[in-house]
Amino acid sequence: MRVVILAYHRVYPGYHIDPEVFDFQMRTIKEKFSPLSLDEVIGFLRGEIQLKRDGVVVTFDDGWADNFIYAYPILKKYGLRGVVFVTTGFISNTPLVRPTLADYWKGKVTLEELFKPIEMDKAVMEFAMRGESDQFLTWEEIRGMRDVFEVECHGHTHAYHFRSPRIVGFIRTGLYGRQNWLLLSGLHQEIGTPLYESGSALAWPRYYGECFESSDDYRKRVKQELGISILHITNNTGMRPYHLAWPFGEYSQIGLEIAKEMGFLACYTADQGVVTESSDRYALPRFFPPRSRTMFLMALKRIIGMPIYRQTLRMLRLWQKINNL
Numbered sequence: 001m002r003v004v005i006l007a008y009h010r011v012y013p014g015y016h017i018d019p020e021v022f023d024f025q026m027r028t029i030k031e032k033f034s035p036l037s038l039d040e041v042i043g044f045l046r047g048e049i050q051l052k053r054d055g056v057v058v059t060f061d062d063g064w065a066d067n068f069i070y071a072y073p074i075l076k077k078y079g080l081r082g083v084v085f086v087t088t089g090f091i092s093n094t095p096l097v098r099p100t101l102a103d104y105w106k107g108k109v110t111l112e113e114l115f116k117p118i119e120m121d122k123a124v125m126e127f128a129m130r131g132e133s134d135q136f137l138t139w140e141e142i143r144g145m146r147d148v149f150e151v152e153c154h155g156h157t158h159a160y161h162f163r164s165p166r167i168v169g170f171i172r173t174g175l176y177g178r179q180n181w182l183l184l185s186g187l188h189q190e191i192g193t194p195l196y197e198s199g200s201a202l203a204w205p206r207y208y209g210e211c212f213e214s215s216d217d218y219r220k221r222v223k224q225e226l227g228i229s230i231l232h233i234t235n236n237t238g239m240r241p242y243h244l245a246w247p248f249g250e251y252s253q254i255g256l257e258i259a260k261e262m263g264f265l266a267c268y269t270a271d272q273g274v275v276t277e278s279s280d281r282y283a284l285p286r287f288f289p290p291r292s293r294t295m296f297l298m299a300l301k302r303i304i305g306m307p308i309y310r311q312t313l314r315m316l317r318l319w320q321k322i323n324n325l
Contacts, residue, residue: 001053002054002274002275003055003275003276004054004275005056005268005275006057006059006287006288006289007059008061008289009062009120010064010117012069012070016291018291021291021293022070025289027078028296028300030080032300033053033055035056036055037057039242039265040055041055041266041275044275045277045279059083060082060083060085061085062086062090062136062158063084063085063090064123064136065136065138066117067145068141069098069101070100072100073101082148082149083150084150085243086233087155087158088156089158090127091138091139091236092139093138093139096134097144099115124184125180125183128184151241152243153230155246156226156229157185157225160179160182160185160200161201161204161207162185162198162206164207166196167194168198171190171193172191178198178248200247200250201225202247202252202255203251203255204250219254222254222255223262229241242263242264242265243264244264244266244267245268245269246270249271251269251283256282260282269283272286272287
């Protein structure tokens, strides 16, 4: 038996994974897999839990508001649980709980009245400039979805910083894609500024332009950031996190040592794959679902075999017929 750890970031209309696609994917895994918690995955790896069919865990990274507004009601609809790996620095203390898709189903709000997310890069830039953004969850919302979501660790800053003296470009008209995350480490957007090879702040010692961060300082910084994240989650949910997803999927040997020292039971990467009984629980792979329903089912074919794939494909065709697609 195997365990598939699905990895999402966001779910909202117009995004890579929209609510209809997410609904289809959740309905499919509900029928074909055994839903598990992360602690049950650890039990599986230790040989304490025997699975009768392949297991699945639904995870989200960062702590985006749409996880509460769109994903939470769909998971609850199918009786599934989820995990949100939160970057605690993103989460607001504002006592705000926004209407969700469930409120739309009940006729309390229109779709137009639901929160409208903006693109990820714009949201990161907004947070870097203002120190806050309504694109992320509030602690009040996180507490409100604890009946479905486990809350686990994704660090405190999600910063991206320079890691080597190799220049890979210059700021010309602005930052693009992942470069926007450099703003979280204090980069100023000045035209002509050199851009050095970069990486996750938790995975690499920082390069300052003239010198490198020492190994001791790097170790202290990682330990401090993870400690702050643990404290925020514990204080705001009443539950201490024991699972860590590395920002950007990047990690180092020093980071792994610190994670173990701090009591984390497992670490999760961005490496594509499935969890088997022999998997290293401090480098567990995940699976990033494609948007296409057909591609999603083809991925299931690789994971759980042809017979179930055929049954699920028939379900997709029936779903398309019912919805006139």
